[in-house]
Amino acid sequence: MKVIVADKISERGVQLLKQQAGWKIVSTTKETLHAEIADADALIVRSATKVTADLLDKAPRLRVVGRAGVGVDNIDLDECTKRGVLVMSTPGGNAVSVAEHTFALLLALARQVPRLDKAMHEGKWEKSSAAGTEVRGKTLGLIGLGRIGSEVALRADAFDMRVLGYDPYISEAAAREVQVELVPLEKLLAESDFVSLHTALSPATHNLINAAALARMKKGARLINTARGELVDEAALTEALKSGQLAGAALDVFVEEPPKKDAPLMGLASVIATPHVAGSTVEAQEEVGTQVAVQVKDYLAEGLIRNAVNLPALSADQYRRVRPYLALAERLGALVSQAVAARPARIRIRYAGEVADVGTHLLRSAVLAGMLNAVLDEKVNVVSAPAVAAARGLSVEEETRRRERGFPNTLEIAALPEKSGAAKDFSAEGTVLYDGSPRLLQIDEIPLEAQLDGTILYLRNRDEPGVIGQVGSTLGNLGVNIATFALGRREAHRGSEAVSLVRLDGEVSDSILNAIRGIPAITVARLLRLG
Secondary structure, eight states: OOOESOOOHHHHHHHHHHSSOOOEEEEOOTTTTHHGGGGOOOEOOSSSOOOOOOOOOOOOOOOEEEESSSSOOOHHHHHHHOOOOOOEOOTTTHHHHHHHHHHHHHHHHHHHHHHHHHHHHHOOOOGGGOOOOOOTTTTTEEEOSHHHHHHHHHHHHHHHHEEEOTTTTTTTHHHHHTOOOOOOOHHHHHHEEEEEEEEOOOOTTTTBHHHHHHHHHHEEEEEEEOOOOOGGGHEEEEEEEHHHHHHHHEOOOOSSOOOOTTTTGGTTTTTHHHSSSSSSOOHHHHHHHHHHHHHHHHHHHOOOOSSBBBBOOOHHHHHHHHHHHHHHHHHHHHHHHHHSSSSEEEEEEEEGGGTTTHHHHHHHHHHHHHHTTTTTSSSSOOTHHHHHHTTTTEEEEEEEEOOOOSSSSSEEEEEEEETTTTTSSSEEEEEEESSSSSEEEEEETEEEEEEEOOEEEEEEOOOOTTTTHHHHHHHHHOOOOOEEEEEEEEESSSSSSEEEEEESOOOOOOTTHHEEEEEETEEEEEEEEEO
């Protein structure tokens, strides 16, 4: 085997690879990479090397790309997938480092450490104004309970803090293991003395901490963000700090990095700021370097796949047959996860016709990937989704069936409550059309044909005259254009339940929902973002 290490990783990782008999390990520079990769079996990178289609053209033997880190923005996943190149990242390698930095910020906020340090260096002895607060007995609210959030929870327990958690895709049992009480977001915001963010950035979490969320927080609470800058509306946070609604904020991440010198947040004494270094420790870099080396070695030597972020190699015929249904499965999963009213405990997948023959294990994983990707820090796909779902207590039931009428090849996904035998919370069924595009056929057994892409306004309402017109007028007044409007109803009479999927043009803010929910007949209104 020939393994190229294109970016610097830990020496321990390099030595581990060199111990393999008959393997050639080559460290390259930007100038030598293209020449060396022609006969390489594996490529290890960090963030500097770009794995592009052009580079892959020069690597016909390449089987795996290992990324020493979490993000894979520098790797063309689609091109790797098409060429049968497995891509693996190293999630969790910096979880402890980020958790420790989170706690460093939390304690610095509680005891005003940066302000007092600055005063001391200026020759000031500000003992009389240095009253801080203990964290013992205080409530810490964690938004996101993945690897990092769980590590923070363990440390909070050692400080004798009460820990609340909000994470739509983690089970009660998994939360109990780290001494966390799962609660709705509103309760977490209202009761927490410290709120710390550890969730992924997605359309659902963009500006999650906005003016409304900040107003719901306990007066005098403190906010910590070591996750993604875009989770916080920085203008709203500035106002909350100026007004005293929040006593302080500690930020390692920002919408714009680095932030401008005159950014309003940077001028506030109540803000502690660090330059996106939560995961930057010697130990974390050593861990991810060793971890990626182990993963690449195990895959090349034994075929063992861990932390893959794309499809494994498929034959051309297999990929051709399964690809349209993978898109259908992932988008139906995304629809269900965003439309369902509460976190599902179980998922039921029903396959009919050809769908049952093309590889249900891949389709199951695609469904889970679609459901999980909106809420996870580390993106998943058909390879990694099952393990991530299992770790979060999300179980899957599968059935094959014969469809007696209509489209013969269908996929149905239902979100189920924890108690077996109880009525389903929500279901959606779809198919693949002759042109390969995924298509919705029904929601909760209400016939409704619609495209599964773009930004969609999902509505439930009482079937009364004028509702469609009111929706159209309301959107028009808000400057939102309707692309398509799909409508279905349970029974053909006035007053029955109706459901609509309204595809909208352009970027659409969740703020439009307040106006839509003001229409008397509307019972449910949510924005869904698909593909």
